[in-house]
Amino acid sequence: MPETDAPFLRYVALGDSQTEGLGDxxxxxxxxxxxxRLAEHLAPHNPGLRYANLAVRGRLAGQVRAEQLAxxxxLDPDLATVxxxxxxxLRPRFDADEVAGHLDAMFAALTAQGARVATVTFPDLSRITPLARPLGSxxxxxxxxxxxxxxxxxxxxAETGRHPxxxxxxxxxxxxxxxxxxxHQRIAAAVAHALGLPGSDLAWTQPLPSPAGTAAPAGRHALTAELRWAAAFLGPWLRRRVRGRSSGDGRTAKRxxxxxxxxxxHTSGAATPSGPE
Incomplete structure (x- = not known):
């Protein structure tokens, strides 16, 4: 992919928990x-770069549009990620066209103002969590x-959804x-490559080395692992949904x-939090 020529001075990230950085x-x-991590990759090649992260965990696409787009x-970004x-x-009433409409509107508004915009596709969740198999379509x-x-x-x-x-x-x-x-490191590298940034390549698509002497749990052990995961993570998530609550309730953008x-x-997210993060 060709490298971009224009320098970026203002990078703004919109999104939910992944963009906020949960898990990292x-x-x-x-x-x-x-x-x-993407901002850190950009900084050496873009002197004077400033970065804002408006993402808040738990937000639906429509909420990202309503709360973060304006x-x-x-902030007049010349680079934005959505x-x-x-x-x-994960919601019972999922409408792909409705979600895409919110994304389309954000893409349109940001590019019309002159920003370079990047996004990602999503992996098959059933290959991460077997209980998510019904979500494949x-x-x-x-x-x-x-x-x-x-x-x-x-x-x-960044076609993160297409690589095993x-x-x-x-x-x-x-x-x-x-x-x-x-x-998170791989996602940042994928977006950098999609944007054609200096120093980016397809290394992010390569498989990790096989760990010696380990094997995935099978049979009863696999079932036990799934039940433990469901009790520790799926159960609390479902209880929040039933109560109409979100992990992002009361939270604001970290940056x-x-x-x-x-x-x-001196990581950018940790150094300058402004909300309950």
Whole structure:
């Protein structure tokens, strides 16, 4: 992919928990996440780069549009990332066209203002969590619509949904809903490559080395592992849904203003939180 020539001075990230950085750090030490990592990749090649992250966990695509698009436009980004839709996938009443409509509107508004925009497609959740098998057709439908909206508006797409490595359990946090540090690193590398950034390549698509002397649990052990996961993570998530609550209730963006990007060791998300993060 050709490298981009124009420098980026203002990068704004819109989205939900993945873009906020859940699974990469925590609310005590601060969240890093793939968008922070992308900003760190950008900084050496774009002197003066400033970065804002408006993402809030639990947000549906329509909420991202309603709450984050206007503040993003007000920051006048020359680069924006928009990643949303997974929370919609998990709701009983999922409408791929409705979700895609919100994404299309965000792509249109940001590109019309002159921003370079990037997004991602999503992996088959059933390869991460067998209980998510019924969601496979939803993921396919949403990814198809993301690609269509991206084509209409010249948005770069990181095809994380098409490479087997993205379902390697080692890239995911224990809740299997959020990427772990290595997964966030791969997402950042995928978006960097989709944008044609200097120093980016297809290394992110390569499988991880096979660990010696380990094997996936089978039979009764696999069932036990699934039941433990359901009790620890799925159960609390379902209880929030029944009560009409969200993990993002009462939370605001961790980085609502454009601020200089700091290098690892002084991570941008952890260094400048502004909400309950």
């Amino acid at each position: 750090g925590d609310d005590t030490v601060g969240l890093r996440g793939w968008a922070d 503040p993003a436009l007000a 990643v949303a839709g997974v929370n919609d996938l 939803r993921v396919t439908a949403l990814n198809d619509r993301i690609r269509g909206a991206a084509r209409r508006h010249g948005v770069a797409v 490595v993205v379902t390697d359990p080692r890239l995911w946090s224990p809740d299997r809903l959020h990427a772990g540090p290595l997964g 609502p203003r454009l601020l200089p990007v700091q290098t690892p060791g």
